[in-house]
Amino acid sequence: MTYSAIVIGVSSGGLNALKLLFSMLPAGFSIPVIIVQHLSPRSDGRWINLLNENSKIHVKEADEKEKIQSGTAYVAPPNYHLLIEKTRTLSLSIDERVNYARPSVDVLFESAAEVYQNELIGIVLTGSNSDGAEGLKRIKENGGLTIVQDPADAESAYMPESAIATTKVDYILTLENIIALLIAIDKQMRTVL
Amino acid sequence: MTPEVRQDLEISNLLETIYKKYGYDFREYSAAHISRRIKNRLILSGISSVAEMERAVIQDKKFAYQVLQDFSITVTEMFRDxxxxxxxxxxxxxxxxxxxxxxxxxxxxxxxxxxxxxxxxxxxxxxxxxxxxxxxxxxxxxxxxxxxxxxxxxxxxxxxxxxxxxxxxxxxxxxxxxxxxxxxxxxxxxxxxxxxxxxxxxxxxxxxxxxxxxxxxxxxxxxxxxxxxxxxxxxxxxxxxxxxxxxxxxxxxxxxxxxxxxxxxxxxxxxxxx
Missing domain, CATH: 3.40.50.150 (Vaccinia Virus protein VP39)
Known part of the structure; x- marks a missing residue:
């Protein structure tokens, strides 16, 4: 199976989870990663620098109309929704909050599911909000691979629990095992190519 | 034709119709934005497809203006940023x-x-x-x-x-x-x-x-x-x-x-x- 993108939704506890993710992804990891992390609307970009410090792939804030590139991770800017266009570029919007959140995980997941169909991996990590549950369901319906962090392993269990309650997901794993799975999938894809 | 291709075609027809009949041009708007708004409207109005929505836009001016409202960006605040x-x-x-x-x-x-x-x-x-x-x-x-x-x-x-x-x-x-x-x-x-x-x-x-x-x-x-x-x-x-x-x-x-x-x-x- 070839995957063209990984989308990740994460809320409270997210900074630690993402730090671990980016410290473990190897150089040359090819599948683009697109992330919604719930943030204060006035948050600055410093947390992205923290992620970049120990990352071998480039982590950046998503720019509008930016082309999605291999080996790059994009995070939604505070106070904007992040959507994916059919042209595989990024779009931003200031539409109403969804699940009290802007950026909203559901908004990203639903637009990504529509564009990537079964070439998408959707992941819900730690968080204390039900955002992401509907979006992950959409990814599953469109044939994508769905992964949720084991609630027992998550700093905040509510977001993973909501996702599991809404969708029969493909994997429920600890964060470390999720990362190991992503690395294995990416490696296999590159070997086949 | 896959359902996605059909839907894209239907959305493009809907936007053409809105432009020709009402003069509002959304044809070069972000497709992800338009698609999201259309899907919300489909759910809210109980209409089953975009093609049916296009017919409703032609026949029902009030509904057409509702769709224009959907496409319009109305979120703002005082001293935003x-x-x-x-x-x-x-x-x-x-x-x-x-x-x-x-x-x-x-x-x-x-x-x-x-x-x-x-x-x-x-x-x-x-x-x-x-x-x-x-x-x-x-x-x-x-x-x-x-x-x-x-x-x-x-x-x-x-x-x-x-x-x-x-x-x-x-x-x-x-x-x-x-x-x-x-x-x-x-x-x-x-x-x-x-x-x-x-x-x-x-x-x-x-x-x-x-x-x-x-x-x-x-x-x-x-x-x-x-x-x-x-x-x-x-x-x-x-x-x-x-x-x-x-x-x-x-x-x-x-x-x-x-x-x-x-x-x-x-x-x-x-x-x-x-």
Whole structure:
């Protein structure tokens, strides 16, 4: 199976989870990663620098109309929704909050599911909000691979629990095992190519 | 034909129909935005497909205007991005002060919150009396709301915080009168605001202005349309005029990157070259 993108939704506890993710992804990891992390609307970009410090792939804030590139991770800017266009570029919007959140995980997941169909991996990590549950369901319906962090392993269990309650997901794993799975999938894809 | 391809085709037909029948052109809007709004409308209205929605748009003018409302961007707030307004006050007001009269164009003003914010800053800086603010939008419904200047009282706490962060000099409550769960903006602030229906996609230059605010509108447009609208904004500015974009918008991928000096990179404030 070839995957063209990984989308990740994460809320409270997210900074630690993402730090671990980016410290473990190897150089040359090819599948683009697109992330919604719930943030204060006035948050600055410093947390992205923290992620970049120990990352071998480039982590950046998503720019509008930016082309999605291999080996790059994009995070939604505070106070904007992040959507994916059919042209595989990024779009931003200031539409109403969804699940009290802007950026909203559901908004990203639903637009990504529509564009990537079964070439998408959707992941819900730690968080204390039900955002992401509907979006992950959409990814599953469109044939994508769905992964949720084991609630027992998550700093905040509510977001993973909501996702599991809404969708029969493909994997429920600890964060470390999720990362190991992503690395294995990416490696296999590159070997086949 | 896969369901996705069919749906894309149906959406493109719907947009053609809206343009031909009603004159509103969404054909070069962000497809992800349009698709999301259409899907929400399908769920809310119980209509089963986009093709059926197209028929409803043809037959039912009221429904068609509902769809126009869906496509329109109506989310805004007073002093949105307070840091931007602080920079405006510090860096741009001194430039505006050099003109005997000032024309400001707020392009895509929605329900007017940012036009009132601008009026407040100009008032506090002693420039409002010699300013005309053209506040325009294609959405007549939100424009009417803007003209009324009536907003929910629930929002005032947040707006007051924004106002203070934006360098506000007075008590924000001086600018409105509360009435139960609503507030009405002071008549004085409305005096020099001209509310007008103008569509950035299909209408042309209507004035030569010193300052253009067009924030969080262009993100909804495809590149070609962004460029076209940037030309309209450029043509509307005097030499040395100021362009203010949304905090995630820029000029890099337009023909106008070299046509401006960047005055404030973070807050996306540009000055048209002489």
């Amino acid at each position: 307070p840091g931007f307004y602080l920079s405006l006050r510090k860096n741009i007001i001194p430039l505006l002060r050099t003109y005997p009269f000032i024309k400001v164009w707020h392009a895509g003003c929605s329900s007017g919150e940012e036009a009132y914010s601008m009026a407040i800053i100009l008032h506090e800086e002693g420039l409002y009396e010699r300013t005309t603010i053209y506040a325009t939008d294609f959405n007549q419904q939100t424009l009417d709301k803007a003209r009324d200047g009536i907003f929910s009282n629930d929002l005032m706490k947040e707006y007051t915080a924004n106002y203070q962060l934006a360098g506000g000099k007075e008590s924000f409550s001086n600018y409105y009168t509360a009435h139960y769960d609503h507030v009405i903006m002071n008549q004085h602030l409305k005096k020099n605001i001209v509310w007008a229906n103008h569509n950035l996609v299909t209408d042309s230059v209507f004035a030569e202005v010193h300052l253009v605010l067009c924030r969080n509108v262009l993100i909804y447009f495809e590149r070609n349309l962004q460029n076209k609208v940037q030309k309209l904004l450029f043509d509307s500015l005097i030499n040395g005029g100021i362009l203010c974009l949304g905090s995630k918008e820029g000029l890099r991928f337009t023909d106008f990157f070299e046509a401006y000096w960047e005055l404030d990179k973070k807050h996306r404030i540009f000055k048209k070259k002489y």
